[in-house]
Structure formats: structure tokens, C-alpha cells
Amino acid sequence: MTAQDRSEPIPLIEAGAVETMGMDASASIAISNVTVVYGAGGAEPVTALKDIDLRMKDGEFVSLIGPSGCGKTTLLKVVADLMRPTSGEVTIGGTSSAELRKAGRLGLVFQQASLMPWLTVRRNIGLLRSLVAGHGGKVSATSTPVEQLLDVVGLAGFGDKLPHQLSGGMQQRAALARALALDPAVLLMDEPFAALDEITRDRMAFELMRVWQQYRKTVLFVTHSLGEAVLLSDRVVLMSPRPGRIHRIYDIGLPRPRTPETRLTEGFSKLVLELNRALYEVMH
Amino acid sequence: MTAVHSTDDPLAAARRPARGVSVYAFVDRFGPWLLTAFLIGFWEFAVRFFEVPTYLLPTPSQIVLLMYKEWPLIQMHGTATITSTIAGYVCAVFFALLVSAIMIRFSLVERCLMPIFVALQSVPKIAIAPLILVWVGAGFHSKLLVVTAIAFFPIVINTMTGFKEVDRGLRDVFTSVAATERQIFFQLRLPYAMPYIFAGLRIATTLAVLGAIVAEYLAASNGLGYLVLSGSFNFNTARSFAAILALAIIGTSFFGLMSLIESRLSWKRQASSDQTTEG
Numbered sequence: 001m002t003a004q005d006r007s008e009p010i011p012l013i014e015a016g017a018v019e020t021m022g023m024d025a026s027a028s029i030a031i032s033n034v035t036v037v038y039g040a041g042g043a044e045p046v047t048a049l050k051d052i053d054l055r056m057k058d059g060e061f062v063s064l065i066g067p068s069g070c071g072k073t074t075l076l077k078v079v080a081d082l083m084r085p086t087s088g089e090v091t092i093g094g095t096s097s098a099e100l101r102k103a104g105r106l107g108l109v110f111q112q113a114s115l116m117p118w119l120t121v122r123r124n125i126g127l128l129r130s131l132v133a134g135h136g137g138k139v140s141a142t143s144t145p146v147e148q149l150l151d152v153v154g155l156a157g158f159g160d161k162l163p164h165q166l167s168g169g170m171q172q173r174a175a176l177a178r179a180l181a182l183d184p185a186v187l188l189m190d191e192p193f194a195a196l197d198e199i200t201r202d203r204m205a206f207e208l209m210r211v212w213q214q215y216r217k218t219v220l221f222v223t224h225s226l227g228e229a230v231l232l233s234d235r236v237v238l239m240s241p242r243p244g245r246i247h248r249i250y251d252i253g254l255p256r257p258r259t260p261e262t263r264l265t266e267g268f269s270k271l272v273l274e275l276n277r278a279l280y281e282v283m284h
Numbered sequence: 285m286t287a288v289h290s291t292d293d294p295l296a297a298a299r300r301p302a303r304g305v306s307v308y309a310f311v312d313r314f315g316p317w318l319l320t321a322f323l324i325g326f327w328e329f330a331v332r333f334f335e336v337p338t339y340l341l342p343t344p345s346q347i348v349l350l351m352y353k354e355w356p357l358i359q360m361h362g363t364a365t366i367t368s369t370i371a372g373y374v375c376a377v378f379f380a381l382l383v384s385a386i387m388i389r390f391s392l393v394e395r396c397l398m399p400i401f402v403a404l405q406s407v408p409k410i411a412i413a414p415l416i417l418v419w420v421g422a423g424f425h426s427k428l429l430v431v432t433a434i435a436f437f438p439i440v441i442n443t444m445t446g447f448k449e450v451d452r453g454l455r456d457v458f459t460s461v462a463a464t465e466r467q468i469f470f471q472l473r474l475p476y477a478m479p480y481i482f483a484g485l486r487i488a489t490t491l492a493v494l495g496a497i498v499a500e501y502l503a504a505s506n507g508l509g510y511l512v513l514s515g516s517f518n519f520n521t522a523r524s525f526a527a528i529l530a531l532a533i534i535g536t537s538f539f540g541l542m543s544l545i546e547s548r549l550s551w552k553r554q555a556s557s558d559q560t561t562e563g
Contacts, residue, residue, distance in 0.1 A: 080460060082459060108457070108460045110453060118476075128460075128461050131467055134467055135462070135467060162551075
């Protein structure tokens with residue numbers, strides 16, 4: 001359940017092992033040679049991503065950081081199958097991300113909570129699950145009931161509220177619960193706390209870690225906060241802009257579970273400092 | 285002595301604004317009613333005092349008395365107007381929603397039709413009412429058609445605005461689980477557009493009543509519009525006024541009914557910070 005068994009290397013799932021992927025399981029992510037060119041064939045094609053190669057282990061927490069314009073969000077969209085790469089491919093647990101999206105097994109959380117303003121929090125959380133069931137997808141038998149999810153994300157008692165009655169942080173909790181309700185193979189998060197104030201943001205980071213410890217989903221997390229990246233991640237991927245590519249990957253060896261005290265340790269400060277320096281280099 | 289004086293003064297000062305506030309609150313609350321009552325009273329008084337002939341301007345009391353005496357007549361014509369207004373309105377709502385749904389599903393249809401609708405929106409459609417009468421002939425059908433034609437456009441324009449303005453983020457949420465077109469329409473676009481649709485529906489209520497009256501002015505043997513017209517032709521001005529009063533009541537009730545339905549069916553756009561403290 002905790003840091004000890006997580007520290008062992010987990011073998012990548014082979015391409016043939018799709019069937020064995022249990023409904024409750026999370027999955028590894030393999031990003032192979034992904035290149036994205038905007039306006040390809042046009043007068044001025046812009047290469048947003050070039051030859052991105054990244055393997056994520058099952059249950060691993062990986063953050064993408066880098067200056068704006070380095071293609072972090074584009075990469076996340078490619079993994080989420082919201083955008084087709086010009087070349088290269090993404091597989092999740094051996095399956096293409098397109099297939100997983102159709103099966104409703106991709107959990108997405110964006111910067112905006114994007115809750116339906118006319119649905120109660122409870123129905124918002126159940127929405128995607130019912131959509132998947134409605135278009136013939138299979139809803140995982142082991143997926144957590146909505147009531148329990150409300151509890152997990154700390155929204156017990158708020159199920160009947162409408163989104164506009166919640167604070168920004170609570171709205172993001174609901175968005176996280178909505179993603180978890182799908183029993184997703186992976187969680188893809190695009191600056192989920194960027195719109196929140198500093199204090200709420202901090203609390204949400206620890207909440208996310210607690211939930212992650214509980215569900216142990218593979219998480220790809222885009223952020224522009226170095227501290228957040230170091231605190232949360234197993235690995236931090238630093239990207240460089242124009243064209244977007246992976247500059248360096250940092251292993252964050254800090255012991256889990258991580259607490260507010262983790263940030264006071266020397267190891268933490270060193271890593272943040274190192275990342276800061278590297279980020280500065282990348283930008284100049 | 286001075287001590288007594290100084291405690292007395294602020295008390296008196298405090299009492300005076302208190303009375304001012306209560307009068308202010310009373311006027312603030314009932315002002316429109318008081319003013320209306322005053323104007324009606326003034327009308328009654330002025331007509332009697334200056335001995336204005338009844339065929340020019342009847343007194344309010346004469347109008348009310350006539351409404352009471354001729355109630356079956358007003359009721360009969362009122363029913364005719366209400367029937368054609370509601371029938372035409374329902375037709376307009378049905379076709380407007382249907383056409384909007386088709387346009388949002390097939391963008392080519394939208395690109396062909398929408399510019400025409402937008403252009404027609406600014407044309408006073410009431411002007412074509414005589415032509416409709418020429419084509420369809422006098423009677424219920426022409427009335428229905430005039431009402432439908434005039435109420436159709438604001439509903440289409442508003443509905444399409446709502447359908448098209450669906451928040452990008454909300455759409456991404458639906459796309460992230462590969463939701464079908466059908467799901468996106470019924471569970472995203474339609475509920476999202478509700479406040480817009482109802483804005484159109486409310487405007488359309490007023491226009492529907494207007495359409496019915498104009499059709500009745502032009503060629504009809506019944507309806508409140510006809511009653512207004514016949515009253516003025518026969519110098520029975522009190523009857524015209526009674527019909528106008530009935531029309532006002534119908535229009536207001538119709539509008540109020542739509543607002544009531546809206547509060548049951550639709551959600552309201554709200555600033556996210558508005559009610560956070562309440563929750």
C-alpha cells in the first residue's frame with residue numbers, strides 16, 4: 001500500500017498482455033517517437049513536439065515541466081487522444097490511447113474543473129460513467145460508487161450542491177472524483193491546480209497524493225510549479241521549447257509518503273534548485 | 285442640564301431618519317402601484333371635469349363597467365386570440381427547435397440557412413402579414429401562420445447562439461470519453477443552451493400576441509384585435525379599451541407563464557463567487 005512496495009521496479013506490460021489487464025488495474029504508458037507539427041504542409045509549419053520518447057511504469061507519477069510553449073499540454077493531449085500526433089504513437093497498457101478513450105478508461109483533469117453547471121455535484125461525478133455506459137462502453141464493475149468517491153475527495157455532504165456553490169478547490173475535487181469514477185487506466189492532469197490560490201493549491205497537492213496512494217493510478221501531471229512537481233512525482237520530465245523535446249528526466253528519490261515536512265528536507269530543496277537552474281538554462 | 289440636552293439631541297436625530305427610511309421603503313415598494321392608481325384617478329377626474337365625450341375617451345369606471353356587462357363577448361373574442369396565439373407559438377417553438385437541431389448537426393445546412401435567418405431577423409416580419417392573408421385567406425390558418433412566422437426567428441437565433449457557445453472545456457470532457465453526437469446534443473448542448481432558449485421563448489411570447497393582433501386587424505371576424513378595431517369604427521371607444529385591457533392581461537400572463545416554466549426547467553448563469561458563502 002505504501003512506499004516500500006512501490007520502490008521495486010515494476011516491469012512494463014508487454015503489448016500482448018492487454019487481456020490480463022484487470023479492470024481495477026492501472027497501466028503503463030509508452031510514448032514512442034511522438035512528433036506533432038502544426039500546419040504541416042502549409043507555408044510555415046510549426047513543430048510543437050519532436051521525437052518524444054517516454055516510458056512510464058504502471059502506477060508511476062510523472063510530471064511534465066518546462067517553459068510555456070514547450071508542448072507539455074500538447075503532449076498530454078496526444079496521450080489523451082484529444083489530438084493526433086503527426087508521427088509516432090502512444091500506447092497505454094499495450095492498447096492504443098484511442099481505444100482506451102472509446103472505452104472510457106482515460107481520466108482527465110484540466111485547469112478548469114469544467115463541471116456541468118446544471119448538474120448537482122453527485123450527478124457531475126457520475127456523468128462520464130453514465131455516458132460510457134450509454135454508448136455501449138463497459139463500465140468497470142469495481143469502479144468506486146459515487147457516494148464513496150464524494151468521501152474520498154472530501155466532498156461528503158456536498159453531493160446535492162450545484163457547482164457554482166462550491167469553491168474553486170472543491171470544484172477541482174469534484175473533477176478529480178469524476179475522473180476516478182471511470183476507474184481510469186491512467187490519470188492525465190493538465191495544470192489542475194493552476195487556477196487555485198496558493199494555500200488551496202498546497203492542500204490539493206496533498207489531497208491528490210493521498211488519493212493516488214489509495215488508487216495507485218499511473219499519473220501524467222503537467223505543471224509549471226517546480227515545487228509541486230518535486231513533491232508529487234516519482235520522476236520529473238523537463239522539456240525544452242522550440243521544438244518541444246525532452247531535455248532531461250529527473251528521478252525524485254524522496255521517500256514516500258511525502259508530507260509537508262518533506263519540503264523542509266535538504267533533498268527537496270536541492271532538487272528544486274537543480275530544476276530551477278536547468279529550467280533557466282533551457283529558457284536561454 | 286447640558287448632559288440632558290446632549291442625550292436628548294441624538295435620540296431625536298435618530299428618530300427622524302428612521303421615519304424617513306420607512307416612508308422611503310414604502311414608496312420604493314409600492315411606488316408603481318401608487319402612481320398607477322393616481323393616474324387612473326386623475327383620468328377619471330379629468331374626463332368628468334372637462335366633460336370629454338365618451339367616444340373620445342371613456343372614464344376608467346365606464347371601461348370596467350362595460351367589461352362586466354359585455355363579459356361574454358370579450359370572453360369569446362379573447363378565447364379566439366388566445367387559441368391562435370398559443371397554436372402559432374407552439375408551432376414556432378417546434379419548428380425553431382427542430383431547425384436548430386438540424387443546423388447544429390449538419391454544419392452545411394447551418395451555413396446555408398443561418399445567414400438568411402440573421403438577415404430576416406432585422407426585417408419587420410409584421411410587414412408580410414397582408415401577403416400571408418392574400419395567400420392563405422382570412423381565418424384561423426392565416427392567423428396561425430402570421431404568429432408562427434413572427435415568433436420563429438428569435439427562438440432560432442437564441443437557440444443557435446446557445447448551441448454554439450458551449451464551453452470548450454465542457455466539450456473536451458465529453459470528448460474524453462468518446463461521447464456520441466447524440467449524447468453531446470442531449471446532455472451537453474441542449475442543457476447548456478437552456479438559458480438562451482428561454483430568452484428567445486420569452487421574447488417570442490410578446491411577438492406571438494402581437495402577430496395575432498395584427499392578423500386580426502387585417503382580416504378577421506373574431507379575436508380581441510378585431511374587437512379593438514370594431515370598437516373604434518363604431519365609436520364604441522370603451523369597448524376598444526376593454527379589449528386592449530384584456531390583451532394586456534393575456535400578454536403579461538403568457539410572459540409570466542414562460543418565466544415560471546423557465547424557473548422549473550432551466551438553470552441560471554451565475555458568477556461562481558456569487559453564492560459560495562451560502563453553500
